[in-house]
Amino acid sequence: MKILVTGANGYIGSHLVRALCRKDVQVLALDIDNCNIDKRIFSVSCDIFNLDGDIYKQFNNPDLVIHLAWKDGFKHNSPYHMYSLSQHCKFIEKLVSGGLRRLVVMGSMHETGYYEGAIDENTPCNPISMYGIAKDAFRRYCLSLSSQLDFELQWLRGFYLYGDDLGNNSIFQKLLLAARSGETEFPFTSGRNKYDFINIDEFALQISAVAMQNEICGIINCCSGKPVSLANQVEKFIKENNLNIQLLYGKFPDRSYDSPALWGDNKKILKILENHA
Numbered sequence: 001m002k003i004l005v006t007g008a009n010g011y012i013g014s015h016l017v018r019a020l021c022r023k024d025v026q027v028l029a030l031d032i033d034n035c036n037i038d039k040r041i042f043s044v045s046c047d048i049f050n051l052d053g054d055i056y057k058q059f060n061n062p063d064l065v066i067h068l069a070w071k072d073g074f075k076h077n078s079p080y081h082m083y084s085l086s087q088h089c090k091f092i093e094k095l096v097s098g099g100l101r102r103l104v105v106m107g108s109m110h111e112t113g114y115y116e117g118a119i120d121e122n123t124p125c126n127p128i129s130m131y132g133i134a135k136d137a138f139r140r141y142c143l144s145l146s147s148q149l150d151f152e153l154q155w156l157r158g159f160y161l162y163g164d165d166l167g168n169n170s171i172f173q174k175l176l177l178a179a180r181s182g183e184t185e186f187p188f189t190s191g192r193n194k195y196d197f198i199n200i201d202e203f204a205l206q207i208s209a210v211a212m213q214n215e216i217c218g219i220i221n222c223c224s225g226k227p228v229s230l231a232n233q234v235e236k237f238i239k240e241n242n243l244n245i246q247l248l249y250g251k252f253p254d255r256s257y258d259s260p261a262l263w264g265d266n267k268k269i270l271k272i273l274e275n276h277a
Contacts, residue, residue: 001025003211004062006048007069009036011168012106012161015204016068017041023208028059031069036167049087056098064211065095066104073131074169076110076257081134089141096145102152103142104211107219109159109196109262111136119157120265121219128257139219152217154210159196159223159264161203162237168200171230172237179243187251191231196223196263206269209276216272223264 003020007013008029014036020027021040029043037043044059048069051058070088072078092103110132111125127133139155146153165172178186198206206222231249238245 001064001212002028002060002062004028004030004059004065006030006065006067007106008041008043009033010068010073011164011200012158012203012207013068014038014167015164015200016066016207019201019204019208020211023212025211028062030059048091049084051091051094054094054098055091056095056100061099064102064104065100066106066207066211067092068106070106073108076129076131078130081130085134085137088138092142093145096149096151100151102154102214103146104154104156104207105138105142106207107139107155107157108132108135109157109221109223109264111139111157112259112262114257114259115262116260118225118263118265120221120267132257152214154214154217155219156207156210157219157221157223157264158203159198159221161200162197162233163200171234175234175237175243175245176241179241179245184245185248186245188234188247188249189230189252189254190250191229191234191247192260193254193258194227194229194261194263195233196226197228197233198222198224206273209272210269212276213272215275216268220268220272221264221266222269223266225264225266225270227261227263 003025008017009031017029017038027041029037029041034043034045072080111127112119112123113126113128125136127136142153162172203222
């Protein structure tokens with residue numbers, strides 16, 4: 001199987017490429033930079049939005065494209081999300097018009113917006129942040145295009161990632177940097193919100209398992225399936241990393257667009273992992 005991965009140099013992409021190295025597949029990694037891409041993988045440094053001609057043929061007719069590329073994924077209200085939406089749509093249309101028959105795209109739990117409970121493929125989507133709005137619109141576009149041009153679509157919903165934390169621009173990275181600079185206190189929210197936390201290596205394993213099968217398609221949650229409070233997860237992180245830092249609870253307000261408790265229904269991914277262990 002030939003797999004093309006966009007955004008392969010990013011936080012998720014670099015881990016996914018390493019996971020795919022353990023599979024019997026041929027991988028082509030695309031990104032503007034390639035410094036984090038596993039050296040065993042053939043990579044091309046390019047801007048996917050500035051490719052001309054039959055790009056599907058140019059990249060040797062891959063059996064599968066995993067589209068991870070997305071700028072400002074940790075900046076939920078960056079204006080770039082909406083600015084780049086049409087470019088993502090054009091890129092995908094070029095691939096499937098050229099002959100691509102199977103596409104995996106990284107979505108986000110932020111597509112659902114303010115919701116409490118476990119989300120699955122039937123959960124209504126009312127996104128609030130620019131990131132969520134753009135991902136929701138992109139998912140709808142891909143679904144519509146798949147019905148028109150007849151290709152298989154697997155839309156992966158990502159949740160809250162941790163692990164390899166200096167590379168993820170999350171609260172865990174900020175804690176490590178604060179501790180390294182000698183800070184002993186860290187301004188924090190109430191920490192009451194509950195999220196679905198998943199380690200980046202497990203997340204990459206789940207994506208690679210999806211890629212190796214096409215029996216289960218549509219929206220697939222890559223997640224732990226367990227709600228954990230932000231406070232508990234962060235306190236655990238501080239303890240495991242022996243950080244001499246104390247959380248200042250309530251220093252920052254909770255974000256208005258964050259749900260009290262939101263996690264993924266993991267039935268689909270568990271079935272995929274069971275069938276393709």
